[in-house]
Amino acid sequence: MDQVESYANVVLPLAIKGTYTYKIPDAPEFPVRIGARVIVPFGKKKIYSGIVWKMHTESPDRYKPREIMAVLDPHPIINSHQIIFWEWISEYYMCSLGEVMIAALPSALKLQSETKVELNPDFDGDLEDLDDKEYLITEALQTGHVLSLDDISKIIDQKTVMPLIRTMIEKKIVLVEEEVKNKYKPLRETRVSLSPDILENDLEALFKSMELKAPRQLEMLMAFLSLSYRDDHATEIPKKMLMNSVKGGESAFRSLVQKKIFVLGEHEIDRIKNSGLETKEVAILSKVQKDALAQIRNHFVDRDTVLLHGVTSSGKTEIYTHLINECLDSGKSVLYLLPEIALTAQIINRLRRHFGDEVGVYHSRFNDQERVEVWNRVIGGSELTTTRSGEFNVILGARSAVFLPFHNLGLIIIDEEHEQSFKQYDPAPRYHARDSAIMLAHIHGAKTVIGSATPSIESYTNALNEKFGLVEMNERFGGIALPQIVVVDIADETKRKKMKSHFSSFLLEKMEEVLTVGEQVILFQNRRGFAPVMECLRCAWVPQCINCDVSLTYHKSGQQMRCHYCGFSEVVPSTCTACGSHDVRLRGFGTEKIEEDLQIYFPETKIARMDLDTTRSKHAYSQIINDFEEKRIDVLVGTQMVTKGLDFDNVSLVGVLNADTMLTFPDFRAYERSFQLMAQVSGRSGRKGKQGMVVVQTRNPQHYIIGCVVDTDYEKVYRVELGERERFKYPPFYRLIHITVKSKNKSMADRGAVYLANELSNLLGNRVLGPEEPYISRIRNYYIRNILVKIEKEASLVQVKHILTEKIISLHTHADFKSVITNIDVDPQ
DNA sequence: AGCACGCCGACT
DNA sequence: GTCGGCGTGCTC
Numbered sequence: 001m002d003q004v005e006s007y008a009n010v011v012l013p014l015a016i017k018g019t020y021t022y023k024i025p026d027a028p029e030f031p032v033r034i035g036a037r038v039i040v041p042f043g044k045k046k047i048y049s050g051i052v053w054k055m056h057t058e059s060p061d062r063y064k065p066r067e068i069m070a071v072l073d074p075h076p077i078i079n080s081h082q083i084i085f086w087e088w089i090s091e092y093y094m095c096s097l098g099e100v101m102i103a104a105l106p107s108a109l110k111l112q113s114e115t116k117v118e119l120n121p122d123f124d125g126d127l128e129d130l131d132d133k134e135y136l137i138t139e140a141l142q143t144g145h146v147l148s149l150d151d152i153s154k155i156i157d158q159k160t161v162m163p164l165i166r167t168m169i170e171k172k173i174v175l176v177e178e179e180v181k182n183k184y185k186p187l188r189e190t191r192v193s194l195s196p197d198i199l200e201n202d203l204e205a206l207f208k209s210m211e212l213k214a215p216r217q218l219e220m221l222m223a224f225l226s227l228s229y230r231d232d233h234a235t236e237i238p239k240k241m242l243m244n245s246v247k248g249g250e251s252a253f254r255s256l257v258q259k260k261i262f263v264l265g266e267h268e269i270d271r272i273k274n275s276g277l278e279t280k281e282v283a284i285l286s287k288v289q290k291d292a293l294a295q296i297r298n299h300f301v302d303r304d305t306v307l308l309h310g311v312t313s314s315g316k317t318e319i320y321t322h323l324i325n326e327c328l329d330s331g332k333s334v335l336y337l338l339p340e341i342a343l344t345a346q347i348i349n350r351l352r353r354h355f356g357d358e359v360g361v362y363h364s365r366f367n368d369q370e371r372v373e374v375w376n377r378v379i380g381g382s383e384l385t386t387t388r389s390g391e392f393n394v395i396l397g398a399r400s401a402v403f404l405p406f407h408n409l410g411l412i413i414i415d416e417e418h419e420q421s422f423k424q425y426d427p428a429p430r431y432h433a434r435d436s437a438i439m440l441a442h443i444h445g446a447k448t449v450i451g452s453a454t455p456s457i458e459s460y461t462n463a464l465n466e467k468f469g470l471v472e473m474n475e476r477f478g479g480i481a482l483p484q485i486v487v488v489d490i491a492d493e494t495k496r497k498k499m500k501s502h503f504s505s506f507l508l509e510k511m512e513e514v515l516t517v518g519e520q521v522i523l524f525q526n527r528r529g530f531a532p533v534m535e536c537l538r539c540a541w542v543p544q545c546i547n548c549d550v551s552l553t554y555h556k557s558g559q560q561m562r563c564h565y566c567g568f569s570e571v572v573p574s575t576c577t578a579c580g581s582h583d584v585r586l587r588g589f590g591t592e593k594i595e596e597d598l599q600i601y602f603p604e605t606k607i608a609r610m611d612l613d614t615t616r617s618k619h620a621y622s623q624i625i626n627d628f629e630e631k632r633i634d635v636l637v638g639t640q641m642v643t644k645g646l647d648f649d650n651v652s653l654v655g656v657l658n659a660d661t662m663l664t665f666p667d668f669r670a671y672e673r674s675f676q677l678m679a680q681v682s683g684r685s686g687r688k689g690k691q692g693m694v695v696v697q698t699r700n701p702q703h704y705i706i707g708c709v710v711d712t713d714y715e716k717v718y719r720v721e722l723g724e725r726e727r728f729k730y731p732p733f734y735r736l737i738h739i740t741v742k743s744k745n746k747s748m749a750d751r752g753a754v755y756l757a758n759e760l761s762n763l764l765g766n767r768v769l770g771p772e773e774p775y776i777s778r779i780r781n782y783y784i785r786n787i788l789v790k791i792e793k794e795a796s797l798v799q800v801k802h803i804l805t806e807k808i809i810s811l812h813t814h815a816d817f818k819s820v821i822t823n824i825d826v827d828p829q
Numbered sequence: 830a831g832c833a834c835g836c837c838g839a840c841t
Numbered sequence: 842g843t844c845g846g847c848g849t850g851c852t853c
Contacts, residue, residue, distance in 0.1 A: 044852085159845085
């Protein structure tokens with residue numbers, strides 16, 4: 001009987017559409033499974049690890065499939081829920097499965113080959129008839145063994161190297177091979193134990209013999225015994241720990257190993273350290289919290305998603321903790337999403353207190369190796385690693401945590417639901433973690449709680465329309481009063497010459513008062529539109545980026561002018577490039593400038609800054625937060641980051657330095673966001689038994705948003721904004737899809753965008769807006785044009801997306817626009 | 830995404 | 842004249 005040939009459709013970690021079909025070799029070492037990784041050839045020479053998406057026996061007729069080279073995983077690393085989830089993301093956000101794979105998998109699980117060049121052993125070593133470049137490469141190979149194409153490109157300072165390498169292959173100087181490396185390496189540790197031959201009564205004799213002849217060895221042995229004793233009579237001690245306790249003990253250690261008194265063993269250890277905390281019962285809830293919890297449970301009877309609208313400090317976290325506890329008791333796991341990495345540090349401690357080492361963290365600050373370990377501890381019973389630590393049943397993470405391989409989700413919590421950082425902007429998939437998580441919960445049959453003090457207009461509408469359950473908490477926990485909010489008109493202050501730098505006299509006075517009694521201050525400066533730039537006083541020239549249509553930003557450290565879009569930098573100019581004048585000075589201010597000016601008014605005060613620049617390194621975030629909590633910092637100056645749900649109990653004054661930069665931002669969500677931001681920072685002020693204060697500096701004290709901030713009137717903001725949204729055709733009444741057209745050629749960007757907009761308008765009519773030139777019209781040398789599609793709720797989204805796909809393909813096949821790049825952003829933020 | 834093929838400008 | 846830049850098409 002004929003053998004039936006089977007094939008696998010494989011997803012590759014590339015931004016290309018669809019899956020690729022490979023033949024499964026008819027051999028016992030090819031136990032191919034859906035959701036497991038296989039190694040496949042792709043194109044002329046590349047080798048990738050792809051994920052098996054489908055298996056079938058239909059032989060493709062248009063091409064002859066190549067064979068799968070190897071199976072990487074005996075068991076799937078992607079479960080059936082994830083397969084459905086990935087497909088939903090790819091369809092809804094209009095991206096390829098490959099792009100989802102890139103976003104979803106830690107890169108240590110995405111393998112691809114690298115071309116390695118090495119010396120041909122037949123090469124006689126004669127460098128005589130080589131030209132300069134060949135000589136350089138050969139010389140490097142003779143000393144460094146193998147080189148990547150990148151290395152070679154650097155050595156000869158040239159982009160294209162393959163033609164050159166090919167001639168060298170022909171001349172039999174070099175060989176080339178494709179190498180796939182497993183990027184995940186378990187962390188190993190050497191541990192020391194006492195040889196089993198040494199019995200307890202031998203020790204005495206051993207000590208005696210060493211006492212005179214080998215005092216260092218004795219010291220080492222004693223250190224071992226004391227460490228062992230301290231660690232509950234452990235038989236094994238990490239070598240590192242032992243060496244740390246005996247300084248310069250290397251040779252003594254070697255002798256002990258040689259004498260077979262110490263025995264060494266290699267172990268794979270976890271990068272994710274267990275906290276070893278003792279767990280406590282979850283806290284007892286207040287009456288209000290109990291009520292809210294009961295309401296959530298009640299809604300869950302006939303709703304899958306509940307919006308918990310609770311003012312800042314109303315104690316939402318305790319409610320989440322109780323929900324998590326119940327979910328774990330029912331044997332299911334929990335995903336807890338937060339918008340910012342900064343927040344995980346605070347919340348993790350609170351969760352670990354109750355759930356111990358069942359809680360795992362996952363976010364972009366984790367390196368790849370750590371991510372693989374979290375991944376494996378979510379899968380449970382995987383064979384990817386050999387260390388067997390407990391499974392994580394609670395994952396606390398930023399948006400990318402939605403991609404972890406959950407198999408038994410019971411509950412998803414999305415805190416600070418309104419935060420825009422839940423939306424990924426670049427690269428694709430441009431997914432919203434809140435909306436995706438609700439879909440993920442649906443796939444798992446799980447429940448979702450989204451929480452916020454200032455819900456997004458979309459979510460609140462869903463709640464009022466009873467699509468979500470709605471639970472409201474209007475009191476701050478423990479009877480902490482809402483802060484007093486004072487608005488200072490800085491236009492007026494400026495006129496009366498009462499402004500000092502960027503601080504009103506009132507703010508400075510209040511700061512003085514608060515600092516004197518040992519309380520802390522948070523100052524918030526939205527940097528957007530207020531970055532410090534250099535300007536010529538004579539001709540108003542401002543240094544511009546050479547690649548982007550933006551001004552360069554002044555950075556004091558390193559005395560540089562930097563582009564925040566492409567990273568271009570140059571030295572601070574001392575003269576104007578345009579007119580040669582020496583009168584160039586700094587204009588505008590960012591957090592750096594505020595920190596500096598503040599120090600002048602408060603020379604004794606410890607001031608720290610929290611923004612993108614000071615939190616770049618891995619632990620910088622938690623370091624600053626820690627220092628502030630422990631009162632090693634008196635005043636914290638920061639951007640958006642300081643507003644987000646951080647809880648400090650000694651802050652009694654919060655200053656918003658300039659509310660106008662946010663209010664005047666050209667975006668339909670500007671007012672909503674300004675309110676959210678100010679409400680959030682205000683929530684940082686106030687402590688037990690004392691009312692806090694918030695000072696808002698603005699030139700528009702009569703603006704309705706400012707009034708709502710003062711009155712903590714979320715409802716009004718919602719009502720007004722909802723009206724505007726309806727009037728101007730924005731969500732939640734209309735869905736938006738944003739299309740970006742890019743080209744290095746300005747005219748091509750223009751014409752391509754016009755062509756696409758026209759094509760779309762033919763079918764979609766006035767739903768299509770644009771093209772328009774964005775505020776920043778060139779980034780990294782690409783000219784950018786925007787098209788916005790507004791789709792009424794009743795219209796078929798699928799149909800519109802289909803039209804978009806068709807017309808974009810038609811743009812790319814048009815001879816004039818082949819090199820035009822397009823991006824699609826569904827539900828842009 | 831990467832990589833090869835093929836067409837045009839700045840050098841030997 | 843050629844080398845090497847960049848646009849274009851294709852990958853199971």
